[in-house]
Amino acid sequence: MLLLALGDAHIPDRAIDIPLKFKKLLSIPDKIAHVAILGNSTRSSEFLDFARLVSSNITIVRGELDNATIRDVTDEGSKAEVTLPVNAIIKQGQFKIGCCSGYNVVPKNDPLALLALARQLDVDILLWGGTHNVEAYTLEDKFFVNPGSCTGALTTDWPVTSTLAQPSSDKASLKETEKLGKEKEDPQPDTSDKDMEESEEKSTKTGQEEERELEEEDIEISEFDLTGSNVPSFCLLDIQGNTCTLYIYMYIDNEVKVDKVVYEK
Amino acid sequence: MSYSDSLDQAITTVKQQSILVQRSLAQRKLMDALRYSSIMLTELRNPKLLPKQYYELYIMIYDALTVLSNYLFENHPKKHHLADLYELVQYAGNVIPRLYLMITVGTTYLKCPDAPTNEILKDMLEMCRGVQNPIRGLFLRYYLSQRTKELLPENEVALNSQFIITNFIEMNKLWVRLQHQGPLREREQRTKERKELQILVGSQLVRLSQVIDDNLTMYKDQILPIILEQIVQCRDIVCQEYLFDIICQVFPDEFHLNTLDTLLETTLLLNTDISVNKLISTLVERLNGYLKRIEQQEITNQSKVDVFDVFWNYLNKLNEERPDLSISQMVSLIEIVLNLNLHWFPNNFENLNKVYELISTKCNDFDNNIPKETEFVFLNILTLQNFDFLDSNFYFKLVIECPAYSSLLSSQNSNLQTAAINKLLDVFITADNFVIDSKTQLESFLKLCEPLIKMKLKRALANESSPTNQSSNHPMDPFVVKNSTNVGQSGVSEEKQKISRENIDDLLSFDPNQEKLSKFIHILFNSVLKSTTFKKLESQVEILLIIKNWLYKGGKNITFTYPSVITNFWRLIRKASLFMNKIPKKKPYYENVIKQNFKYISRCTTEMFNICGAQSNDQVFKIILQTASLADQLEFGEIAYDFFSQAFTIFEECLTDSTTQFQELIYMAQILQRTRSLYKEDYYDSLIVRSTLHGSKLLKKQDQCRAVYLCSHLWWATEISSLGEEEGVTEDFFRDGKRVLECLQRSLRSADSIMDNVQxxxxxxxxxxxxxxxxxxxxxxxxxxxxxxxxxxxxxxxxxxxxxxxxxxxxxxxxxxxxxxxxxxxxxxxxxxxxxxxxxxxxxxxxxxxxxxxxxxxxxxxxxxxxxxxxxxxxxxxxxxxxxxxxxxxxxxx
Incomplete structure (x- = not known):
């Protein structure tokens, strides 16, 4: 059984659409049994219609920019305002999968806070969003999955990988650090880090060479510098009995790259 | 001799006689053969036969006469002389058999080298006048035409064409006359019969085309004028429609290209009941087809006649001379010319502009009173959706180079406008490959979108008509309220709450048009950024402001569109901050740019707050907090603080339901917990105390309890990895355990005081x-x-x-x-x-x-x-x- 986790589309406010290659990948009818939308994706009827085409089983949780209710087809088939829950739980195989958009988890994105929520919801897998950065790790035998933003939309939070951080404390070593009491399987590809390092290298080089006045045009700005987001991404969870195989899809340089992580209960 | 009563009988007779003819010929009894032929031909005298029946007999007789003709030719002059026979058949008793036999003999004679060709031809043509009954006459002349087909003298183009034209003119007259025979109530029947017979007349033009071959001068100077004169003079609708169509089809493309004006001119002289559109459409299709044909043959040196110009002049003339044409007819006609231009000169926007201008004028003539059934024509004209070869670049130019296009669009009714603009935006949104180089171009696009911008959404409209129109009566500027004294604030709040309830139904979660517009804003701004004209950040800001100001006209719609604008301001701010770090010398300049942009965002949120009503408060609150977060990241502590204060003002002023308040407060805490630049002047302290205090005052005890224990994190900063912070390594986290514990204790007290022991x-x-x-x-x-x-x-x-x-x-x-x-x-x-x-x-x-x-x-x-x-x-x-x-x-x- 395949469960699609999508989040933070921010269409149309911050993005126009998900990458066409993602759409093509997902537009296979009857393949995906369930879609979980993890917030900030309900301001586009076009996007929701697309998600409904992927699967009629949709779970949507409320993100900070979603209205409290959305107009949706009710069980009776008529359109009505449906309240978006803050948390939802999907039961599948031997797993209970919790969904939350992450905007009411304090501190934001904190593994221990997420763990407390997973415990409160009594779930084995917690899907969360709001960070625009794809992540997956196991902690205390629970599986935590953030599918990132399916559009790579701008985030106003601290940039995922950043050259924006203030120049004074510039030596930002962005290597993923092991967090307290946390076994981390970080499936995130090296590419973003590499990109980062490269651009850092460039900037230091130009810094050394600099004699003449730099102009705006001389400064190369990558899309990531402006969005603060990671590449567009989403996750597919293949659930068979007590095994959950997670496929992470990322859109890097106009290509779709896939990573795989296996979690067993 | 008399003809049979029924068709079946007639067929039998013809078959019998035809066998007798063959048998006689086999026995070389020519006189018998002629007699049997004559009996057979008598069947063609039957006035009761319908055209189809007549045709059936004609075909059979034609074959029988071919046998006769062959015999005559083979045995000339050994057994008989055709000149004698030509005289002989004149004595046949009835005119129909006589003339058929005469043509059979005469045309056989033509095959002989010594025959006096011209005289025979002339004589046959003359004699045919003897039959003035339309159906019989038409078939007789058709017979003449068929028999002479291969026998007209070579290299006598003028003579031959004269022969065919004469025959054509007479046939046409007969054909037209048929309409007026018989009682008036059978008119429709007549018309039907005529349509069945039309091919006989049309075939003459086919013959003509074969004879004159590629002789353009002759066609232009002699043939066409005569044909057209006939068409015009007969004043008959069936004839005019049919023959015009045939002309377009049977003569070569080059002929049409060179006689376009004459052809078009003629349409003005035709019966006014004729659908000019049909005629013109045929002609244009023919010309567009020509274009395809020469492309396939890769003939490159074809000089393109300026067909558009000819048609354009024609349109104008038509417009003057035919005020009787309805707007639908006229506009469909213009559409046809548009079609022509798009095929012939797809890059000529001057032409397009002219066309759209004309339509506009036409619309004005009719006071923009467009009948419902014509709307689809307008939609086609405005979207050009039938022309799948047009790409986004074309549409881009259409918008910026055809001012008439935009003004035509803006004069349509709103449904039509919306449909057309949507279609255009679809093209632009999927294409994203154009560059906007000037403000004028930008304004063209914004003007294009104006109907969507200003579109009144249905439910919003219903509310507008209600007597309490809140936005104008009660300006709710949070910054004004903030600075005012506390006196009367509760009154304002009550008022607001009342309004917000009225507005709850007013809420539209989304509108497809506004969604599209929102997406297009990104496309639009990106295409400006691509231009070399707007390389400077400052000019980009200016452009974004122009866009924002246009969207402002949308009133409540800004709840859908402003977020896109704000997103782009956020991007510009990040960009400016990058420049600031890379170009240290200009730091003050960029600082100022960043501050300005934050002010513009603040402007946006204030407008949303004031205009959109209560349903947008939560959205505005969140956007303000996100902006605060961004300001904090870029170390603009003062600005961040100001945005946080604004957020608090909204929180405090807008008494929303407890659920909304709770989640807003948690979000506030989440954002505050990740700030780093507010420590100066105790900003941070005052903000987090204020949050926690609000948390402890929430309506429901359980909300209080949760809010306060979550607020405890405000005294316990955690790592932000993109800053290089690391738990256990970083030593200067803002942490105050004492306050954390206080929060937890406070929270526990709330929990303890809840009567519901499960909760x-x-x-x-x-x-x-x-x-x-x-x-x-x-x-x-x-x-x-x-x-x-x-x-x-x-x-x-x-x-x-x-x-x-x-x-x-x-x-x-x-x-x-x-x-x-x-x-x-x-x-x-x-x-x-x-x-x-x-x-x-x-x-x-x-x-x-x-x-x-x-x-x-x-x-x-x-x-x-x-x-x-x-x-x-x-x-x-x-x-x-x-x-x-x-x-x-x-x-x-x-």
Whole structure:
């Protein structure tokens, strides 16, 4: 059984659409049994219609920019305002999968806070969003999955990988650090880090060479510098009995790259 | 001799006679053969035959006469001389048999080299005048034409064409006359018959085309004028429509290209009941087809006649001379010319502009009174959706180079406009490959979108008509309110609440048009950024402001569109900050740019707040907080503080429901917890105290409790990895354990004071979990969350759970917290982070939870008490597991 986790589309406010290659990948009818939308994706009827085409089983949780209710087809088939829950739980195989958009988890994105929520919801897998950065790790035998933003939309939070951080404390070593009491399987590809390092290298080089006045045009700005987001991404969870195989899809340089992580209960 | 009564009989007669003719010829009895032929031909005298029946007989007779003709030719001049026979057949009793025989003999004679060709031809043509009955005459002349087909003298183009034209003219006259025969009530029947016969007349033009071949001069100077004169003079609709069509089809493309004006001119002289559109459409299709044909043949040196110009002049003339044409007819006609231009000169926007201008003028003539059934024509004209070869670049130029296009669009009714603009935006949104080089171009696009910008959404419209129009009567500028004294504030709030209730139904979650517009704003701004004209950041800001100001006209619609603008301001701010860091010399300049942009965002949110009404308050609140967060990241502490203050003002001024308040406050805490630049001047301190205070004053106790324990994190900063911070390494985190503990204590007091003991217990378990969070995070002297405190809390929870159990009489069994949950109950209920219950179905199929609020009647107490019990159970299990990793957990007693 395949469960699609999508989040933070921010269409149309911050993005126009998900990458066409993602759409093509997902537009296979009857393949995906369930879609979980993890917030900030309900301001586009076009996007929701697309998600409904992927699967009629949709779970949507409320993100900070979603209205409290959305107009949706009710069980009776008529359109009505449906309240978006803050948390939802999907039961599948031997797993209970919790969904939350992450905007009411304090501190934001904190593994221990997420763990407390997973415990409160009594779930084995917690899907969360709001960070625009794809992540997956196991902690205390629970599986935590953030599918990132399916559009790579701008985030106003601290940039995922950043050259924006203030120049004074510039030596930002962005290597993923092991967090307290946390076994981390970080499936995130090296590419973003590499990109980062490269651009850092460039900037230091130009810094050394600099004699003449730099102009705006001389400064190369990558899309990531402006969005603060990671590449567009989403996750597919293949659930068979007590095994959950997670496929992470990322859109890097106009290509779709896939990573795989296996979690067993 | 007489003809048969029925068709069947006639057919039998013809068959019999035809056999007799053959037999006679075989026996070389020519006179008998001629006699039988004559009997056979008598059947063609029958006036009752319908054209189809007549045709059937004609074909049979034609074949029989061919046999005769062959015999005559083979035996000339050995057995007989054709000149004699030509004389002889004149004595046949009836005119029809006589003339058929005469033509048969005459045309056979033509095959002979010594025949006086011209005389014979002339004579036959003359003699045919003897039959003036339309059907009989038409077939007779058709017979003449068929028989002479291969026999007209070579190299006598003028003569031959003259022969065919004469025959054509006479046939046409007969054909037209048929219309006026018989009683008036049979008119329609006549018309039907005529349409069946038209091919006979048309075939003459085919012959003509074959004869004159590629002789353009002759066609242009002699042939065409005569044909057209006939067409015009007969004043007959069927004839004019048919023959015009035939002309377009049978003569070569080059002829048409060179006689376009004459052809078009002629259409003005035709019967006014004729559909000019049909004629013109045929001609244009022919010309467009020509274009395809020469492309296929790759003939490159074809000089393109300026067909558009010819048609354009024609259109104008038509417009003057035919005021009787309806707007539908006229516009369809213009559409045809548009079609021509798009095929011939797809890059000529000057032409297009002219065309759209003309349509506009036409619309004005009719006071823009466009009949419903014509709307689709307008939609086609405005979207050009039938021309699939047009790309986004074409549409781009259409918008910027055809001002008439835009003005035509803007004069349509709103449905039509919306449909057309949507189609255009679809093209632009998927293409994204154009560059906007000037403000004028930008304005063209914005003007194009104006109808969508200003579109009145249905439900919003309904509200507008209600007597309380809040936005103008009660300007709600949060910054004005902030600076005013507290006097009267409660009054304002009450007013607001009243309004907000009225507006709840007013809310539209989304509108497809506004969604499209919103997407297009990104496309539009990106295409400006691509231009070299707008390389400078400053000019980009200016452009974004122009866009924003246009969107402002949308009134309440800005709730849909402003977020796109704000997104782009955020991007510009990040860009400016990058420039600021890379070009240190210009730091003050960029600082100023950034400040300006933040002000513009503030302008946007203020406008949204004032105009959009209560339904947008939550959205505005969140956008303000996000902007505050961005300002903080870029070390603009003052600005960040100001945005946080604005957010507080909205929070405090807009009395929304408790659910909204709770989630807004948590979001505020989440954002504040991740700020780094507010420590100066105690900004941070005042903000977090204010948040916590608000948390403790929320309407519901359970919300208070959760808000306050979440606010405890405001005194416990955690790492932000993109800043290079690391737990255990970074030493200067803002942390104040004493305050953390105070919050937890305050939260516990709220939990304890809740009368609903299920909720009270659940909240205590949640607080316990918070305590464990801090316990992991640091030593007791830092966090102030001591083992004793935790153990005390666990004791308290245990006691409460026991009394909870006691209160539930239905379950008398001993409560043991380490029970396997599955043995106790099907554990399907948990408490969500907002206090609502989340229930999952019992079955093992793919299921999704439903959310129930704590007051829901669907909740059973026996299930409810399991919520805190199991949550506590899971928490204890966690504590036990942690002992392997962190020995400090040994001291926690579970």
């Amino acid at each position: 009270s217990c659940e909240l205590m378990v949640e607080i316990l979990n918070r305590c464990l969070y801090y316990f992991i995070h640091g030593e007791e002297y830092e966090t102030h969350v001591t083992v004793n405190y935790i153990n005390g809390l666990i004791e308290l929870i245990k006691t409460n759970l026991k009394s909870l159990k006691l209160g539930e009489e239905a379950q008398l069994s001993e409560l043991r917290i380490d029970d396997n949950p599955r043995n106790v109950t099907k554990n399907t209920l948990v408490n969500g982070s907002d206090g609502n219950y989340v229930q999952i179905g019992d079955n093992n199929m793919n299921t999704t939870s439903t959310v129930l609020n704590p007051q829901s009647k669907l909740l059973r107490v026996s299930d409810l008490i399991q919520v805190p019990i199991q949550h506590f159970h899971r928490t204890c299990k966690y504590i036990v597991n942690q002992r392997d990793i962190d020995p400090r957990f040994e001291t926690i007693v579970v």
